Amino acid sequence: MTGSPRAAALARLLDPDSLVLFDGAMGTMLYSKGVFINQCYDELNLRSPDLIREVHRGYVKAGAEVLETNSFGANRVKLAQFGMSAQTRELNRRAAELAREAADEGHDVLVAGAVGPLGVRLEPYGPTSVAEAREIFREQMEGLREGGADLFILETFGDLHEIEQAIAAAREVDASMPVVAQMTIGVDGLTPYGATPEDVARALERFGADVLGLNCSVGPQTILEAIERMAPLTTRKISAQPNAGMPRDVGGRSMYMASPEYTASYARHLVHAGAKVLGGCCGTTPEHIHAMSEGIRPLSPRFARTAAATAVTVGAVPVLRERRREPEVAAYPLETRSRWGAKLAAGTFVSSVEIVPPRGVDASRMLGDVMRLKVAGVDAVNVPDGPRAQSRMGALLTSLLIEQQVGIETVTHYACRDRNLLGMLSDLLGAAAVGLRNLLLITGDPPKMGPYPSATAVFDIDSIGLTNLVHNLNHGRDPGDNPIGAPTRFVVGVGVNPAPIDLEHELKRFAWKVEAGAEFAVTQPVFDASQLEHFLRRTEGARVPIVAGIWPLVSVRNAEFLANEVPGVSVPDAVITRMRKASDRSKEHAIAEGIAIAREMLERVQGAVQGVQVSAPFGKVELALEVFGDAIAPDTVPRTPLPSAAPSVAS
Numbered sequence: 001m002t003g004s005p006r007a008a009a010l011a012r013l014l015d016p017d018s019l020v021l022f023d024g025a026m027g028t029m030l031y032s033k034g035v036f037i038n039q040c041y042d043e044l045n046l047r048s049p050d051l052i053r054e055v056h057r058g059y060v061k062a063g064a065e066v067l068e069t070n071s072f073g074a075n076r077v078k079l080a081q082f083g084m085s086a087q088t089r090e091l092n093r094r095a096a097e098l099a100r101e102a103a104d105e106g107h108d109v110l111v112a113g114a115v116g117p118l119g120v121r122l123e124p125y126g127p128t129s130v131a132e133a134r135e136i137f138r139e140q141m142e143g144l145r146e147g148g149a150d151l152f153i154l155e156t157f158g159d160l161h162e163i164e165q166a167i168a169a170a171r172e173v174d175a176s177m178p179v180v181a182q183m184t185i186g187v188d189g190l191t192p193y194g195a196t197p198e199d200v201a202r203a204l205e206r207f208g209a210d211v212l213g214l215n216c217s218v219g220p221q222t223i224l225e226a227i228e229r230m231a232p233l234t235t236r237k238i239s240a241q242p243n244a245g246m247p248r249d250v251g252g253r254s255m256y257m258a259s260p261e262y263t264a265s266y267a268r269h270l271v272h273a274g275a276k277v278l279g280g281c282c283g284t285t286p287e288h289i290h291a292m293s294e295g296i297r298p299l300s301p302r303f304a305r306t307a308a309a310t311a312v313t314v315g316a317v318p319v320l321r322e323r324r325r326e327p328e329v330a331a332y333p334l335e336t337r338s339r340w341g342a343k344l345a346a347g348t349f350v351s352s353v354e355i356v357p358p359r360g361v362d363a364s365r366m367l368g369d370v371m372r373l374k375v376a377g378v379d380a381v382n383v384p385d386g387p388r389a390q391s392r393m394g395a396l397l398t399s400l401l402i403e404q405q406v407g408i409e410t411v412t413h414y415a416c417r418d419r420n421l422l423g424m425l426s427d428l429l430g431a432a433a434v435g436l437r438n439l440l441l442i443t444g445d446p447p448k449m450g451p452y453p454s455a456t457a458v459f460d461i462d463s464i465g466l467t468n469l470v471h472n473l474n475h476g477r478d479p480g481d482n483p484i485g486a487p488t489r490f491v492v493g494v495g496v497n498p499a500p501i502d503l504e505h506e507l508k509r510f511a512w513k514v515e516a517g518a519e520f521a522v523t524q525p526v527f528d529a530s531q532l533e534h535f536l537r538r539t540e541g542a543r544v545p546i547v548a549g550i551w552p553l554v555s556v557r558n559a560e561f562l563a564n565e566v567p568g569v570s571v572p573d574a575v576i577t578r579m580r581k582a583s584d585r586s587k588e589h590a591i592a593e594g595i596a597i598a599r600e601m602l603e604r605v606q607g608a609v610q611g612v613q614v615s616a617p618f619g620k621v622e623l624a625l626e627v628f629g630d631a632i633a634p635d636t637v638p639r640t641p642l643p644s645a646a647p648s649v650a651s
Contacts, residue, residue: 006150009065009108013151013178014210016237019271019296022066022112022153022279023059024289025244030055032285040082042074045094052095056102060109062286063293066279067103068153069095072116075140089143096147112153112180113144115166122162124516125465125479127509130165137169151178155241156216156281158184158192160203167207180239180277181209184217187246189226192421194480201230213239216281219246219258220266224273231274240275242266244283258283260291267292329476332489334519338437340380340409341491343611344520344545350611352411352547353624354382357393363401369621374408376625380438382522382613385413388449388566396431403435411493411522411613412436415444420460421469421479428473432488440493440522441466445567464512467494471517494518496546498535499528499570507538520544522613524568525551527575527597529604536608545610550601552614552623553594556583591623598627 012018030041033051044052052070059067071092076085084091096113103109118136120128141152152170157163163181170179183191183200190196195203197214204212212234214223223242231238245258267278278296280288335345343350353373358366370381381402385395399410412431419427431439443463447455461469469479476487494513500506510521526532526548536546553559556579563571575597582593594617602612616624 005108006110009110010150010178013066013110013277014237016276018276020065020277021063021289021293021296022239022241022277023056023062023064023068024280024284024286025282026055026068026070026072026114028283029058029285040073040079040084042071042079042091042095043082043084045070045074045091045098046087049094049098052098053102056099057105058286059289060102060106062290064109064279064289066110066112066151067099068112068114068155068279069099069144069147069149070114071095071140071144072114072155073119074143075115075118075136077118077120077136088139089146092140092143093147096144096149100148110150111148112151113141113147113149115140115144115152115154115170117157117159117162121461121465122159122165123464123512124468125159125461127462127464130161133162133165134169134172137166138173141170141173145174145177149177151180153180153182154209155180155182156184157182160191160193160195160200163204164207167204167209171208178210179208180211180213181207182213182215182239182241185214185222185226187218187222189222190480194478194482196480196482197226197229198233199480200226201233205234205236209236211237211239211277213241213275213277215239215241215279216243219243220263220270224266224269227270227275228273237277238275239277239279240270241279241281243281244285244288258288260285260288263288264291264295267295271296329483329487331474331487334491337489337491338409340411340438341519343379344491347545347610349606350379350547351377351628352380352382352611352613353378353621354384354613354615355621356387356616356619357383357395357398359392361393363393363398366398366619367401367405369616369619370402370406370408372621372625374406376628378408378628379611380409380411382411382440383413385415385442386418386444386450387413388445390450391452396427396436399436400434409438410436411438411440413440413442414466415442416459416461416463416466417444417446417457420458423458424460424466424469425478428470428488428490429484432473432490437489438491438493439470440495441470441518442495463494464509464516467492467513467516467518474517491520492518493520493522493547495524496521496535497524497568498526499524499531500568503535503538507535510539511542514542514544518544520547520610522547523549524570525549525562525615526601526605527551527569527571529601531570532605533608546608547611547613548601548605548609550598550612550614550627552598552617552627553579553590554617554620554623555587555590555594556580558594558617595623595626599629602627 013020056067074091076088079085079088099111103111122128122133154163154166167179167181181204185191214226220242223240227240335342383395383399395412399412402410441463447453447457470490470492473488474490476483478484496510497506521544559571559576559579562569578593583590614624614627
């Protein structure tokens, strides 16, 4: 392609002083032509190619110099929702071919292979590894290259960690193809993970993008403000592709109200702010692109730089020096964060009882039961967070009630099910402020298990991602790596299942949790000590302190329910047989047998673990206390607050 019009167009794209105009929205145009949003838009490359060509041709006529392929969601993860993951390569190849056909009808028009985020969380905040993500991106990009794409455009990414893998995949597919990398921001000017425009500029340049910028989510004004902050901090060409304003509900349909004239006026402002690659995202049409084309052609803007970055000279080349990143704050020592943490740090055996928060607002009975546990000498009370998707008093506020009114520490379960990332961050900062210290981080049971099966589950991140988040808070950083001031003092716990169906998968997830920052783990109820012992052997030398879950059964029905309807719990046939025989005699015999089985488990595992969590079935704390017997001593010595310890700053 050397010496060809396309080669010249690519040179203009990379020329720091040349303006380049991309096209506008594909999805908006397809929707306006009657394609409903519940369909797979990427499939239209095969099913309705004429429709896709028509949209591309409209943008060529409007003056677009670069066409983006109809492939934003054409990765195997998103296509799997439509049963089309096996057609990933074909769909992307065809997307590029259709854009190429329309581009060749214009003058020096390039084709950009459009790649969007995978729609899943990457490690350390999700289960998808960076290697898996890079391979998924690579598969999509190989199809786009085969179809004739001239460059790649990575757009609408919210996670800098994910776009780094997309850029790396693009380089592996064809290092000579330019890469335009664009993040998305909200009305607050931050990415969904809290990164600032300055963070975006520095990171995308560091990752090796040829052109870097922003697109989608917000209108031209917010994008303009962000571009003004990014421009002084990078030597790379900057792109801006805003929406046509913010969507409004009009007769039940989302409409973008910014006119072509308004968009064109902001295009001129964007150029003066430092953007040299322009285009449109959601809500923009060929009319918007035509107006932008007419508006920016006469411009020959200066590319101003301000003192926001320090300019130095290496030889004759001006280089921008990044602002120095603040050093990471060291976490408070484990033994200073809570009494529970102090015992874990010292290797002392810990005892806890899991209670169930009340269904309503009256917590008096629960508080009375918890007082009995304190008097008996139990170290902490475990407070579950909507177990089995039941509607009960929230775990955080229940824990606060217990600690304030009873004076015993809690181990607060915190689930990912009900809150998005921002909600969880807000909750955790509040929990730290009111003095809650011990957390058990879990993914959470899906709503379909509970009385409200149609309730929406969030699962923005899973327990591994949440562990990373809390670990970062303990080091004074939020998920966007921004300082939060004083670090939190959480003792970070996770759940683990020693008797899963797929042990290798569970071992892998447990290792990831430990790597993410877990400091102790509580097991699912143990009814077969040999399974726990096998798990401990497999994790020897690579685990945190283990607290074994113990559940006193009360009937054979209780045993069968746990065995068959509670995920992650394994009840051996021998235990069910014992409970059946006891239940046949009487209810009292069944309860006594259940306590005997629980005591056997406690005695068997006591020397192999660092603590136990005994459940109080149906809220009956007396049964939990019977299981302990003489294993705990009454709390006769007044407890004094732990001394505070100021964290040091790591160099």
